[in-house]
Amino acid sequence: MANPVEQFKIQPLVPLEVGGVNLSFTNSALFMVVSIVLVTAFLTLSVRGRALVPGRWQSMAEIFYEFVANMIRDNVGSEGRKYFPFIFSLFMFVLFGNLLGMIPYTFTYTSHIIVTFGLAVVVFVGVTIIGFARHGVGYLRMFFPHGAPLATAVILVPIELISYCSRPFSLAIRLFANMTVGHIILKVMAGFVVALGVFGIVPMAFLAGVTILEFGIAVLQAYVFAILSCIYLHDAIHMH
Amino acid sequence: MTDESREPRPLDDLDARLRAARGQRESETRRETAGRSSTGMGLGFRIATELVAGIAVGTLIGYALDGWLGSRPWFMVVFLFLGAAAGTMNVYRAAKGLDDSVGLGEAQRRKERDRTNDS
Numbered sequence: 001m002a003n004p005v006e007q008f009k010i011q012p013l014v015p016l017e018v019g020g021v022n023l024s025f026t027n028s029a030l031f032m033v034v035s036i037v038l039v040t041a042f043l044t045l046s047v048r049g050r051a052l053v054p055g056r057w058q059s060m061a062e063i064f065y066e067f068v069a070n071m072i073r074d075n076v077g078s079e080g081r082k083y084f085p086f087i088f089s090l091f092m093f094v095l096f097g098n099l100l101g102m103i104p105y106t107f108t109y110t111s112h113i114i115v116t117f118g119l120a121v122v123v124f125v126g127v128t129i130i131g132f133a134r135h136g137v138g139y140l141r142m143f144f145p146h147g148a149p150l151a152t153a154v155i156l157v158p159i160e161l162i163s164y165c166s167r168p169f170s171l172a173i174r175l176f177a178n179m180t181v182g183h184i185i186l187k188v189m190a191g192f193v194v195a196l197g198v199f200g201i202v203p204m205a206f207l208a209g210v211t212i213l214e215f216g217i218a219v220l221q222a223y224v225f226a227i228l229s230c231i232y233l234h235d236a237i238h239m240h
Numbered sequence: 241m242t243d244e245s246r247e248p249r250p251l252d253d254l255d256a257r258l259r260a261a262r263g264q265r266e267s268e269t270r271r272e273t274a275g276r277s278s279t280g281m282g283l284g285f286r287i288a289t290e291l292v293a294g295i296a297v298g299t300l301i302g303y304a305l306d307g308w309l310g311s312r313p314w315f316m317v318v319f320l321f322l323g324a325a326a327g328t329m330n331v332y333r334a335a336k337g338l339d340d341s342v343g344l345g346e347a348q349r350r351k352e353r354d355r356t357n358d359s
Contacts, residue, residue: 145345155322160344162298162319162326169293170330174285220282 004187008111027107035096075230079237091226098218111179120168123229131236142239178221182214290330298323
């Protein structure tokens with residue numbers, strides 16, 4: 001029976017080593033490229049007609065656009081509009097990564113913590129830079145609540161600071177854990193189907209339910225990733 | 241969708257009407273938590289990651305400070321506890337359905353204000 005974690009193995013497709021650093025083109029990288037090509041093709045081809053009354057494909061592309069645009073307007077405000085391209089790319093990249101992983105024999109790149117952590121760090125560093133650029137040193141005021149006695153700063157500031165720094169970690173772990181756990185459950189259950197023979201119908205039925213749930217989680221986690229980026233952006237821009 | 245009985249208005253002023261409608265909605269930004277709309281499993285995942293991330297980041301910061309100042313293991317011990325406090329604070333916020341912005345007091349006040357506005 002197949003090892004349930006074997007599906008997460010990184011395999012170099014085009015071995016490449018530059019200055020002692022392994023820069024191989026792996027199966028993970030392949031699926032990132034596939035997802036970017038798919039997103040680009042989907043968005044450019046579907047709006048090619050530029051119809052005033054959208055067709056089927058165009059309205060699908062417009063649904064994605066409006067969804068992210070509404071999310072940014074509701075959570076960041078009108079100043080957030082210039083960050084739309086970034087949030088939209090992030091959302092589509094994570095969403096297609098999660099959904100591509102649901103196709104059998106594909107590789108889910110969002111199930112590797114270094115990928116999700118890389119994305120989360122980009123958000124974190126970007127948001128921090130935006131915050132300091134807009135408010136200067138005053139951005140540090142955010143770590144001390146209004147009206148609290150000054151003596152409590154010794155405890156409160158480090159705690160708020162750690163809570164701020166734990167954002168990329170919780171963002172990365174949440175996406176990675178959801179995708180990894182889901183795929184392992186599917187694999188383990190699929191193993192039972194074969195092993196139980198006729199009674200395999202029971203895990204088979206369970207598997208069908210879990211697969212639907214996994215599709216839901218794939219979409220939900222992309223949404224959570226994007227909306228948390230919006231909330232962090234709101235903090236950096238408005239500072240309350 | 242479209243109301244058939246009404247006279248169709250020309251598209252010329254569509255842009256102006258759209259802008260007016262957008263302006264109305266734009267005046268207020270709605271704050272949302274990512275956890276509220278999701279399932280119980282989602283909330284559970286969130287609580288687990290917040291707790292682990294807080295402690296991990298606290299310990300990492302302490303470890304780095306120790307390496308820098310050569311005072312092993314004191315900063316690590318202090319920051320381990322501070323990290324645990326930060327993690328617990330984030331768990332409290334997640335469980336209470338407060339938003340994810342910086343500052344616990346602010347988040348609490350905002351939630352209180354939203355509640356009075358709603359009712």
